[in-house]
Amino acid sequence: MQSRDQDRTAEDEYQPIARRIGRLSLHLSPVPRPLSCADDQLQILKCARGAPKLNVDVAPLSEYMRGKHREIQERVFEYFNTRPELQTPIEISKDDHRELCMRQLRGLVQEAGIRPFRALFEDPAQYFAILEAVGSIDMSLGIKIGVQYSLWGGSVINLGTKKHRDKYFDGIDNLEYPGCFAMTELHHGSNVQGLQTTATFDPITDEFIINTPNDGAIKWWIGNAAVHGKFASVFAKLILPTHDSKGVSDMGVHAFIVPIRDLKTHQTLPGIEIHDCGHKVGLNGVDNGALRFCSVRIPRENLLNRFGDVSWDGKYTSSLPTINKRFAATLGELVGGRVGLAYSSVSVLKLAATIAIRYSLLRQQFGPPKQPEVSILDYQSQQHKLMPMLASTYAFHFATVHLVEKYTEMKKSHDEQLVADVHALSAGLKAYVTSYTAKSLSICREACGGHGYAAVNRFGILRNDHDIFQTFEGDNTVLLQQVAGDLLKQYKEKFQGGTFMVTWNYLKESMNTYLSQPNPVTARWDSADHLQDPKFQLDAFRYRTSRLLQSVAVRLRKHSKTLGSFCAWNRCLNHLLTLAESHIESVILAKFIEAVESCPDASSRAALKLACDLYALDRIWKDIGTYRNVDYVAPNKAKAIHKLTEYLSFQVRNIATELVDAFDLPDQVTRAPIALKSDAYAQYTQYVGF
Incomplete structure (x- = not known):
């Protein structure tokens, strides 16, 4: 009798748990459907379908994205995967986190044999690849490495001479000399x-x-x-x-x-x-x-x-000869910190986009009457939040890879023109990319609803850790002013018979064309072929930048006569910031287009072209008022741009799984239960104690 009562009690206790698990499974997992789905992803809602889905081979796309230093990143991932005691827990005190971060750094250098400091000087691209990988493990570790090697170590080697290198290099490299x-x-x-x-x-x-x-x-x-x-x-x-x-x-x-x-x-x-x-x-x-x-x-x-x-x-x-020249030379040698922040910020955006998009593909909510619930990524509003962001992530990837290449070339050649070029480009990309990523992290959290609020799903940690990227190594507003100031300097030199720097040469070649009266015929062209033509997209970006540059130069000249140069600059400050952002967007698009055209695999190239078109047209639509005000785009064309942007979001949604998988982030790196490729919710419920 007692045994039967005990069994009944156990059964009574089990039933509520079983019901909760059952409800959770029904709510979060696809119910059986007559439609087959070979890749176990949800079928796209019929009313959201556009063109036939592209067949994208993830392997060559991932290979194109990963670059030649993926092997050392995998060494980083494998080391921490085999050392669970070095993985950062969700809840940890400040003091414990600091000591763990130092143990992580020592383990990476002294046990795993990965030497970021040597890479920084022998192969900077490898150094930034290491930085990206460790930042994915724990952003504090990425910053700690940056402080030790790029800032403390970099200042000693780049600003010192042979005697300093001989005395300090090995101690900095092996962590005998930790510094600030x-x-x-x-x-x-x-x-x-x-x-x-x-x-x-x-x-x-x-x-x-x-x-x-x-x-x-x-x-x-x-x-x-x-x-x-x-x-x-x-x-x-x-x-x-x-x-x-x-x-x-x-x-x-x-x-x-x-x-x-x-x-x-x-x-x-x-x-x-x-x-x-x-x-x-x-x-x-x-x-x-x-x-x-x-x-x-x-x-x-x-x-x-x-x-x-x-x-x-x-x-x-x-x-x-002068204090200003010495100061400029000193800061020029410290530009690697900005390069690293821009590059690392893209890796944070990849993580956030991966988590949010995988969750949005898996999570179902509502649907047509008496039919199964549908993936929330089938909703246009969710696509509007996440698909342009995914396209931007790809755009920023190629732009920052280009920045690293230019930085590497600069460190080898020490060419003064290249130093100035990298200084301006790193300032602009660091400011633009980190600001975009900071906003996107909040959007990703919101896109995942309540589950995005769970610390284990990482949005809060990523958002808080990344937030300072906007203000250290140069406040973003200040950095954008540097870009604007450099553009104005080049603009002035052009009209005095001078030349533009390397990054800005498109202005030298096409300033007059872009400032001429818009063609009333082309302003009305609205075919998809025309709108997806890279020449139209790049011309539109550069036209906007050229007009902003000319108009702010006129305003500054006018206000300087009555207010003086400092107050005139402050009067035009918002205009100057818009100019800098517009210019950086032009550089990003140019590098994205180049990456699409250089991609050797046809299916990968088609996927990248879709993302590139979405990036370009989404940006044009967001600033459509500027183009309408100067009749660069007629009303019918503006409407076509908006329609095509939404259509491209549908198309990119169709290949979102492949685009995210091409980032090649293992589950032990993403770590968020809602982003795991399999058994996501089983692990999520297990985490909270079921």
Whole structure:
């Protein structure tokens, strides 16, 4: 009797659980349908069907996307897959996360034998591939690597000379010398020339004295400073005690190697005050700290003296004649950080798009009366959110791959024109891509409804960790102004008989054409063949940029007469930001078109062409008012662009699975249960305890 009662009790307890699992399975999994579906994906809703689905072979498309450094990325993925104790849990304290992040870095370098620092100088493309892979594991680890190797290590090697390389390279490489990049101050970030920290030369002792003159000059948000760093490359104004022939003692901002902790005891060194910046919105695996210097003495040889040096008797020498030129050269050597952020931001967008799109293919909701529920990606509203984003992800991929290639070429050649080119291109792409990704992460979360709010599905973590990408290594608004300023400089030189730089040469070749009166005939062409012609798309992008450039130049000239140059710039600031974004979009589209045309596999090329057309026409439609205002696009053509953009979203939806799979992100990398290729909801329910 007691046994029967126990069985009945167990059965009563089991029934609610069984009902919940049954309901969840019915709600989230496809119910049997008479239609067959060979790839186990949901059939597209009949009312949403467009052209026949493209047959896309994922393997060659993935091979085209992955590049030659996929092997080292797979080594990163495999290492962390075999070391579960190094995988970052969903819930972890700040202090534990910092220690885990350091163990991850040491394991990667000392156990897995992956050496990012050597790659940075021998093959930069491989370095950025490593950065992308580790960022997919934990974005804090990606930033920690960037701080150690690109910022601290990069400043020593790029701004120093042979003596610095010989002394520090191996220690930085093997993590014996963990370090910081101490540029930003409490009162100065983007305005690096306004830094207040001083390095005064003492010829009696042959030393520099590093000082923080006021609280506003405290070095702030310094990665690796709070816990792990033992050195810092400190950016400070170089002050000479005797005036030169021009009566100047401030030689401008230079970088200095400053030990901050004892190598053996890890104790803070005399004269150095270190504080913890505390818990952040994201990236809590990175130990950001604040540094104050009180008469800290370092030997003269600790000046990173590639662009300026001081002799034992206090004489300053440089191959560059002015403070501004030395400053520009210094920042030019540090551009790799922006390249890395742009490239890594695309990898975050790939992750988010993969999770959101796989979920949208799997999740069913509503449908025609008395018929099975349909995939939410069959809804036009969901396609409108996600398909242009997927197309943009591909566009940004090819644009940032191009940026890495240009950066690699620059590091080999040291060509001044190429340095300037990469500086402007990296500023624009970093600003544009990181801003787009930040917005897209929120859209992806929303597109996944309540499940997107679960931390295990990663949107919140990705969004918080990525958010700072918009403001470090240069605030995005400031970087876009740099792009606009460079365009205006080139515009001025063109009309004075000068030449445009490499990236901007389309303006040199076609400025007059783009600024001429729009052709009333072509303004009305609205066939699909015409709208999907790369020449039309690129011409439209460049026409908009050219008009914005000309009009803002006129406005600046007008306002400068009455307001002065600074106030005139501020009066036109929104116009300038729009110009910079328009130009970067033109560069992105040009690189996407080139990638489509260069793709050797026919099915991959067709898939990329669809995505490229959607990227181009979606951007044109979003700014259709600009084109209508100048009669570049007639009403019938505007309507056709809108209609075709929606139609292309349907077509891209048809191959969304293949486009996402071509990113080649293993399940152990995406990790979100709703994005797994199989048994997604079984693992999701298991995670919460069923």
